[in-house]
Amino acid sequence: MGAVKTKRMPRAVREQQMMDAAVRTFGQRGYMAASMDEIAELAGVSKPLVYLYLNSKEDLFTACIRREATALVEAVRAGVMPELPADRQLWEGLRAFFTHTAQNPDGWAVLHLQARTREPFAAEVTAMREEIVAFVTQLIVVAAREAHRNPNLPEREVAGLAEALVGAAEALAAWANATPGTTARQAAATLMNFAWAGLGNLMDGRPWSPPPTPES
Amino acid sequence: MGAVKTKRMPRAVREQQMMDAAVRTFGQRGYMAASMDEIAELAGVSKPLVYLYLNSKEDLFTACIRREATALVEAVRAGVMPELPADRQLWEGLRAFFTHTAQNPDGWAVLHLQARTREPFAAEVTAMREEIVAFVTQLIVVAAREAHRNPNLPEREVAGLAEALVGAAEALAAWANATPGTTARQAAATLMNFAWAGLGNLMDGRPWSPPPTPES
C-alpha cells in the first residue's frame, strides 16, 4: 500500500512523500492515534529517516498543518478577483474553498478536526483561520462602504459576522463531503444564498442569484 | 488541585465526580491524550475505582458525550417556546445555545472538538447534531409555509441551510468564548441578524430586530 520502495531519492522528494503519508495518517487517525511507524511505512521509508528529515512527531505535524493551511489559503486567494464587486468576490472565494476541501479531504481533516484539538497546534490553525476571517471582514467592510451602504457596522459586529460565515462554510464543507451527490458548487450556492440574502429573504422568495457560469 | 479527598462516598456521588473530572480532562486534552491516571487524580479517587464504576476509557468517554449532548439538547429545547413565531423561536434557541456553551466550555469542547475526531464516538455526536439540525430544519420549513412565504424551498437546500446555521453557531460559540467581553446575548444577536437578514440586508441597513428583553 505504501509508496514503491525506491532508494536514494533526493531529500526534497523524500520529504514530500513523508508529508503526504503524514497528512493522510494524521487526517484519518488524529495526531495522538497516528503512529510514526505507520507514517514511515506508508511513506516507504524507515523511521530514522523520518526523524532525520522532519525531526519529531510534533514538528512533522506542524509541518503538515502549515503546508495544508498555506495550500488552502492559496486556493481561496487564487479564486477571487479583487476588481469584482463584493458579492462576486465572496462567491468565488466560497467556490474555491469548497472545491479545495473536497479535493483534499485528509488535509482538510487535519486542519478542521485534528489540529484544533490541542495546543500548540491550535495556534497554527487559528492563525490561518484568522487570515481568512480578516479577508472576509475586509470584504464586508469595503463592500458596505463602496456601495454607499451602511458604513456604520460596528467593528465587533463585523468580526462576529465573519466568524459566523467562516464557521458556516466549514460546517457545509464537512456536510458536503459526507453527503454523496453534493457538489462544491451547490454548497457554495447554498451558503452564498444564506449569507447574502438571509433566511428572511429566502422565505420571501428573494434569494441572492448566483451568476451564470461561463467561466467554470 | 484535585477534589478534596473525601472517603467513603456513595457510588452515585463518586460517579458524578468522576464524570466531572473526565469531561474536564477530555475537553482539555482530547480523548487520546487524556490519561485515566489524570482523570482519577482529578476526581480524587484511585484508578481502579474509576474502572470499577465506569468500566473503561471508551465507556467513560461515551458516557461523557452522552451526558453533555443530552444536557445541551435539553438546554436548547428548554429555551424555545413552540407557540412563538419562527424567528422568535430561533432567537430563543440561539440564546440558550450560546448561554449553555459558555457555561460549559469543557463539555462543549468534548462535543465540538474531541468527540468528532474518531469513530466510534463521532456517531454519538453526529446523532445529537442531527437532532438539532432537524429541529432547525423544521423551524425553517414550518415558518416558510405558515407565513404564506415561499413554500418551495427544496429539501436539500433546507438541509444545507440548517447545517450552515448550526455551523455558524458553533463557530460563534468558540469565538465568543475565546473573546473576552463577548456575551452569549451578543453572540446570539449577531448570528440571528446574519441568519435572518443576510449580509446584503445588513449592509442596506435593514437588520433583523431583536425583541426587547423583558424576560431575561
Add this chain to the structure above:
Amino acid sequence: MGAVKTKRMPRAVREQQMMDAAVRTFGQRGYMAASMDEIAELAGVSKPLVYLYLNSKEDLFTACIRREATALVEAVRAGVMPELPADRQLWEGLRAFFTHTAQNPDGWAVLHLQARTREPFAAEVTAMREEIVAFVTQLIVVAAREAHRNPNLPEREVAGLAEALVGAAEALAAWANATPGTTARQAAATLMNFAWAGLGNLMDGRPWSPPPTPES
C-alpha cells in the same frame, strides 16, 4: 448463575459453598487465572466474606487441594477390600479411581492439571500421589510374596512400576473424560489388562480377565 443469595447461613455451610465455587473455578481456569471476584460471585457471597473464612487465595486453593485429594484417596480406599487377592484389589481400586474422577471433573482438574504447575501447591498434591503410589507399591510387593512368586523385585523397580501405573491411570482418566462413550468401567478394564498382562501377552491372546459383575 451463582447460588441463590440466602443470607445468614452458618459458617460451615458458607465455607462449603465457597469451596465448591473455588474448586469449580480453579479447575476450569487454573490458579492464576481464577479471580477471587469470580469465586465470590459464584459462591453467592461478597468478597470480604471469602477472606474472612478462607483467609487468602493461596489458603483457599490449598484447602481445595486438600479436600479433593482427601476425597479421591477416600474413594479409592473405600473401593478395595483387603481380603481379596492382589489383582482383584487392583481392579477394584482402579474402578473406584475412574469413577471418582469422572464424577468430579473439576476436583480432578485441580489435582491433575492445576495444582502441579506451581510450588507450593505441588507438594500438597505430591503427598497425596505418594500415598496412592505407596498403596499400589505395597499391593505389588505383597502380591509377589504371597503368591510364591518372584519375591526379589528390587525396591526401586517396584517404585517405578507403581509410578508408571498411576501415571497410566491418570492419563486414561483424562482420556476417558474427554472421549464420549467411554465408561469408567471400560477405562479400568483397559488399564487392568495392560498392567497385569502386558502388551506381549495381550498380543498373544492371553489377556487378564475381569471378573463378572455381580457387585456393581
Add this chain to the structure above:
Amino acid sequence: MGAVKTKRMPRAVREQQMMDAAVRTFGQRGYMAASMDEIAELAGVSKPLVYLYLNSKEDLFTACIRREATALVEAVRAGVMPELPADRQLWEGLRAFFTHTAQNPDGWAVLHLQARTREPFAAEVTAMREEIVAFVTQLIVVAAREAHRNPNLPEREVAGLAEALVGAAEALAAWANATPGTTARQAAATLMNFAWAGLGNLMDGRPWSPPPTPES
C-alpha cells in the same frame, strides 16, 4: 543471572535467546505467572524488543510450545529404526523420550504441565501428544499382526492402551527427573518391562529382557 548483555545481535540470534528465556520461565512459573518482564530480563533485552520480535505473550508461548513439541517428536522419531521388531522399536523410542525429557526439563515442563492447563494452548499440545499416541498405536497394531498374534484387538482398546503407555511414560519421566540417581535408561527399562510383560508376568519371573547394549 540473565544472559550477558551483548548489544546489536542479529534478529535470529536474539529470537533464540528470547525463546530460551521464555521456555525456562514458562516452564518454571507457568503461563499466567510468568511475566514478560522476567522473560525479557532473562533474555538480556528490553521488553519492547520481545514484543517487536515475538508479538505477544500468547504468541510467544505458542512459539515455545511448537518448538518444544517439534523437538520432542523429532527426538523420539530419530531414536527408532523402522526395520527393527516392534518391541525393539518401542524400547528405542522410550529411551529417546526419557533422554530428551531429562535433558530438557523446562521444555518438558512447558509441554507436560503448563500448556495443558488452558485453551487455546492445550490444542497445540494435544496435537503433538496425539501424534505420539498414533505412533505407538500403529506400533501395537502392526506388531500384533506381523507376529501372527492376536489381530483382533478392538480399535478403542488399542487407543486406550496407547494412552496408558504414553501416560505411564510421562509419569515416569517426571519421577525420574525428580529422583536423583535414576537414569533415562533405567526409566525406559522399567516402563518397557511393565508395558511388555505386565505385572503378572513380572511377578512370575518372566520379565521382558532388554537387549544388550553395544550401541549405547
Add this chain to the structure above:
DNA sequence: TATGAATGAGGGTTCATTCAT
C-alpha cells in the same frame, strides 16, 4: 454474620525516539 467502598502493586502492550553502521 455480612458487605459496599476503596486501593497498592503490577502486568501486557505501545510508542516516540536514538544508536551504530
Add this chain to the structure above:
DNA sequence: GATGAATGAACCCTCATTCAT
C-alpha cells in the same frame, strides 16, 4: 542517503486484599 537494532517511559487495565460499617 539510509536502516536494523534497541529502549525509557507511559498507558490501559486487573487483581488480591483491606477498611469501615
